[in-house]
Amino acid sequence: MSTTLPSTLTIATRKSRLALWQADHIQQRLQALGHTVTLLGLSTVGDQILDRSLSKVGGKGLFVKELESALADSKAHLAVHSLKDVPMQLPEGFVLACVPERGNPHDAFVSNDYLRLEDLPPGAVVGTSSLRRQVLLHHLRPDLTIKPLRGNIDTRLRKLDEGEFSAIVLAAAGLERLGLQARIRMQFTAEQMLPAAGQGALGIEVQTQESALIATLQALAHPPTWLATAAERAVSRNLGGSCSVPLAAHAVWSAEAPGELLLRAAWGDPSGQQALIQVSACKAVAQIDQAEQLGAEVAQQLLDAGAHVQPETEQSPNGIHQ
Numbered sequence: 001m002s003t004t005l006p007s008t009l010t011i012a013t014r015k016s017r018l019a020l021w022q023a024d025h026i027q028q029r030l031q032a033l034g035h036t037v038t039l040l041g042l043s044t045v046g047d048q049i050l051d052r053s054l055s056k057v058g059g060k061g062l063f064v065k066e067l068e069s070a071l072a073d074s075k076a077h078l079a080v081h082s083l084k085d086v087p088m089q090l091p092e093g094f095v096l097a098c099v100p101e102r103g104n105p106h107d108a109f110v111s112n113d114y115l116r117l118e119d120l121p122p123g124a125v126v127g128t129s130s131l132r133r134q135v136l137l138h139h140l141r142p143d144l145t146i147k148p149l150r151g152n153i154d155t156r157l158r159k160l161d162e163g164e165f166s167a168i169v170l171a172a173a174g175l176e177r178l179g180l181q182a183r184i185r186m187q188f189t190a191e192q193m194l195p196a197a198g199q200g201a202l203g204i205e206v207q208t209q210e211s212a213l214i215a216t217l218q219a220l221a222h223p224p225t226w227l228a229t230a231a232e233r234a235v236s237r238n239l240g241g242s243c244s245v246p247l248a249a250h251a252v253w254s255a256e257a258p259g260e261l262l263l264r265a266a267w268g269d270p271s272g273q274q275a276l277i278q279v280s281a282c283k284a285v286a287q288i289d290q291a292e293q294l295g296a297e298v299a300q301q302l303l304d305a306g307a308h309v310q311p312e313t314e315q316s317p318n319g320i321h322q
């Protein structure tokens with residue numbers, strides 16, 4: 001148990017432009033509170049494997065393991081992640097200290113030739129990096145040729161510009177954080193393309209024993225985001241949180257009933273043979289356990305409606321890439 005705060009806080013981060021923006025953002029927020037903060041940039045296995053679909057090689061865990069090792073070895077005190085990339089179940093000894101306010105949770109349509117998804121000609125080639133987007137795109141436009149697209153955001157845009165695709169679909173938050181919002185032609189609504197659990201939010205991971213640090217980080221917490229994303233992540237966790245689950249889960253606070261969280265989820269059959277399953281539930285939520293209960297109910301609705309869950313394998317602990 002560490003009840004004293006280190007005089008300098010070190011943030012472990014991946015070295016992609018997006019990860020560095022996010023770590024820098026948290027560094028600035030902590031500095032504004034009077035803390036001394038440095039960054040430790042690390043290269044993860046997920047960053048090194050660029051030629052295969054992530055859902056095939058092990059998914060999410062790949063982006064966080066090296067950062068967790070740095071925490072365990074006391075080389076860093078906190079790790080800043082895109083919440084979407086954080087496994088549903090953290091390893092023993094690690095915990096999410098807080099979830100700050102969410103940015104844009106939606107997906108974006110990016111193209112040099114077309115303004116909207118509807119404008120694409122039949123059969124046009126569209127690139128995207130997650131099973132969720134593939135399945136939801138197929139639902140919107142069954143005629144399109146959807147191809148996997150990997151790499152960091154700059155790489156994906158380069159592949160679009162080189163003419164490999166007529167359009168690509170990626171997270172609006174990533175583009176906005178890199179100052180690339182001008183590339184967005186159209187933003188999907190949640191009705192058109194339901195976001196992934198945690199999309200647009202950050203998660204700050206620490207060692208469970210660091211009680212003073214956890215207390216300090218509560219200053220960055222945004223309870224409405226934390227509760228909403230806890231519900232979303234619980235849907236995924238209850239479906240096994242495993243590799244290659246084409247799952248969307250998105251929660252918003254009700255405008256009519258203050259304190260009620262509306263959680264929607266969708267599951268699609270990757271082979272395209274089964275219709276898209278879409279479910280929702282709305283409940284008063286004030287605490288994390290209530291949010292997780294709502295998520296569990298929505299997960300059960302998906303299962304009852306025929307969603308398939310694949311068991312986790314050795315190669316793919318928690319490996320969803322969404």
Ligand SMILES: NCc1[nH]cc(CCC(=O)O)c1CC(=O)O
Pocket residue numbers: 082083084085169170171173174198199200201321322
């Ligand atoms: N999986 C990669 C990843 N992780 C977080 C973001 C963007 C920020 C976010 O979605 O919160 C992205 C890029 C993308 O999905 O297009």
